[in-house]
Amino acid sequence: MVSEQRPTGRMAIDVLAYLVARLLLVAVLSAVIFLGAHLLGITEFPLVIAVLFAIVIALPLGIWVFSPLRRRATASIAAADERRRRDREQLRARLKGPDPGPDPGPDPGPD
Numbered sequence: 001m002v003s004e005q006r007p008t009g010r011m012a013i014d015v016l017a018y019l020v021a022r023l024l025l026v027a028v029l030s031a032v033i034f035l036g037a038h039l040l041g042i043t044e045f046p047l048v049i050a051v052l053f054a055i056v057i058a059l060p061l062g063i064w065v066f067s068p069l070r071r072r073a074t075a076s077i078a079a080a081d082e083r084r085r086r087d088r089e090q091l092r093a094r095l096k097g098p099d100p101g102p103d104p105g106p107d108p109g110p111d
Contacts, residue, residue: 011076029054
């Protein structure tokens, strides 16, 4: 469950964990592609090409493999957004001032 005290701090940790996991996936796939090419006898395989292939492969694979991290990051973002919305509404209510109550209508004037 997301901490009620610091949802933005928790959000940053969850999003950072998801980001690091996705970057590590690209790095591992790059190494596998690069070393696989060398094992197949392609000695002049550019590392940039391996990284580009890894990015293309990691895009859909990361969504599937890291779905629990993605859901947690999305929930943290939603909780932080809800907290900001609630805080903004409270601030607007305080700036507006107290509700004077129902309008008594027009002044009937002196009798």
